[in-house]
Amino acid sequence: xxxxxxxxxxxxxxxxxxxxxxxxxxxxxxxxxxxxxxxxxxxxxxxxxxxxxxxxxxxxxxxxxxxxxxxxxxxxxxxxxxxxxxxxxxxxxxxxxxxxxxxxxxxxxxxx
Amino acid sequence: xxxxxxxxxxxxxxxxxxxxxxxxxxxxxxxxxxxxxxxxxxxxxxxxxxxxxxxxxxxxxxxxxxxxxxxxxxxxxxxxxxxxxxxxxxxxxxxxxxxxxxxxxxxxxxxx
Numbered sequence: 001x002x003x004x005x006x007x008x009x010x011x012x013x014x015x016x017x018x019x020x021x022x023x024x025x026x027x028x029x030x031x032x033x034x035x036x037x038x039x040x041x042x043x044x045x046x047x048x049x050x051x052x053x054x055x056x057x058x059x060x061x062x063x064x065x066x067x068x069x070x071x072x073x074x075x076x077x078x079x080x081x082x083x084x085x086x087x088x089x090x091x092x093x094x095x096x097x098x099x100x101x102x103x104x105x106x107x108x109x110x111x112x
Numbered sequence: 113x114x115x116x117x118x119x120x121x122x123x124x125x126x127x128x129x130x131x132x133x134x135x136x137x138x139x140x141x142x143x144x145x146x147x148x149x150x151x152x153x154x155x156x157x158x159x160x161x162x163x164x165x166x167x168x169x170x171x172x173x174x175x176x177x178x179x180x181x182x183x184x185x186x187x188x189x190x191x192x193x194x195x196x197x198x199x200x201x202x203x204x205x206x207x208x209x210x211x212x213x214x215x216x217x218x219x220x221x222x223x224x
Contacts (some may be wrong), residue, residue: 004155010135031170040216041216042155042201042215042216042217043201043214043217048211051204075131090155090156091154097142098156099146099161099163099205099212100158100161101156101158101212102157103156103157104155105153105154105155106154106155
C-alpha cells in the first residue's frame with residue numbers, strides 16, 4: 001500500500017530539547033516537503049527536497065533543519081524547539097511530472 | 113506573487129443541502145487548480161483538479177470549474193452528507209513539479 005508515514009504522531013516536549021520528526025515514503029517519489037498547519041494561517045511550507053541531497057527553504061524555515069540522505073526519508077529537525085513551534089506538521093511527497101501531493105497523517109507537536 | 117483566497121469558515125449546513133465554497137486566485141500566467149480535503153485526524157488528499165481554463169474537475173459528487181475570466185474555482189456539491197464534514201483547501205500550481213500554493217482552508221460542518 002502506497003503511504004507516507006510520520007513518527008511520532010503526537011509529541012509534547014520542553015523548550016530547548018532537540019527533537020526529530022521522521023517522514024518515510026514507499027512510493028519512490030523524488031519530491032518531499034514539510035508543512036506546518038496553524039489555525040487561521042492554513043498550510044505553510046517549511047522546507048522541501050527535490051531529490052536526494054537537494055533541499056531548499058520554504059516560506060517559514062527559521063528554527064528548522066532537514067536532511068535527505070535517502071530517497072525515502074526526509075526528517076524534520078528542531079534543534080532548540082520554542083513554544084511558537086507548537087503546531088500540526090505534515091510531510092508530503094510528489095512524483096516528478098505530477099501535480100498531486102500525498103500527505104502523511106500529521107504530527108501534533110506541543111512545546112511548553 | 114501567486115496566491116489563493118477562499119471563503120472563511122466554518123460553513124455549517126444541514127444534510128442534503130447545496131454546497132458552494134468560493135475560491136479565487138491570483139497568478140502570473142495560467143495555473144493548474146486543485147481542491148484538497150482534510151478529514152478529521154488525517155492528512156490532506158487531492159479531491160479534484162483542473163489544469164486549463166473551462167475544465168471541470170469532479171470527484172465524489174463534488175465539482176469545480178476553472179473560470180479564467182473570473183479567476184475562480186468554486187467547489188460545489190448538490191447534496192452534502194455528514195461524511196463530507198472536513199476542511200477543504202483550494203490550491204494552485206504553475207507547473208508540474210512546481211510548488212503548490214494553498215489557501216487557508218474552509219471548515220465544513222454537516223448536521224444530520
